[in-house]
Amino acid sequence: MPKIEELVKVKQFANPWHRVTINVIYTSNWLNVMLEKRAGAKQLTLQQFNVLRVLRGQFPSPVTNNLLKERLLTKTPDISRLVDRIVGKGLASRAKNHEDKRAVDLLITDKGLQLLSEIEQDMMLEDILQTSISSDDCLQLSELLDKFRGKMDD
Structure with missing residues (x-):
């Protein structure tokens, strides 16, 4: 190594x-x-995968673009275009938000749920991690990274 x-x-x-x-x-x-x-x-970007994970995490409740912005692992300035691509692939559906006329509700589709179930295990990199470091090492590394971020200013 x-x-x-x-x-x-x-x-x-x-x-x-x-x-x-x-x-x-x-x-x-x-x-x-x-x-x-x-x-x-699977014809996805990493950001699209993360959007699908957020949508599934809120399912069956819909998600607004603002919630997506807060929950995404990597920040993106153009959330609307990202959502357009996911909706265009049939992985999510869009509906008007009844409380805020400017907001749009997003809901993961069955196709999106199926795609996530097909890809998620590969995306967790278990095949690489399990051959490289132990579960105890993973826990220790996670704790160290949490400790490191704890001192950072946003």
């Missing part, structure tokens, strides 16, 4: 904080590429 120094071709980092910063960024990018490939195999 190559070390981050080998991957980014650096002899030595300035300090452990510099090394972990580069390692987190590099690993995040690696994960995004892996997930985009897996989503792409």
Whole structure:
């Protein structure tokens, strides 16, 4: 397993904080590429997959664009276009919101639920993670990442 120094071709980092910063960024990018490939195999983007997960999580209640913006893992400035693509694929349906005339309600369709059930296990990267790190390591890594984010300002 190559070390981050080998991957980014650096002899030595300035300090452990510099090394972990580069390692987190590099690993995040690696994960995004892996997930985009897996989503792409089902003609989805990673953001579309995440929208479907949010819609399923709220099902059978509808979701507005504003709720999607709050819940998405990656922020997107053009939520309307993202929603248009999902609706166009028949993975979600759109209806007028009765309380707010400017808002639109989104609901995942049976087709969207079926697609999620087909792809979700691949998207959790269990096949890679289970061969790379133990469940205890996963828990420890998650705790460290939570601790790291706890000190960040938005």
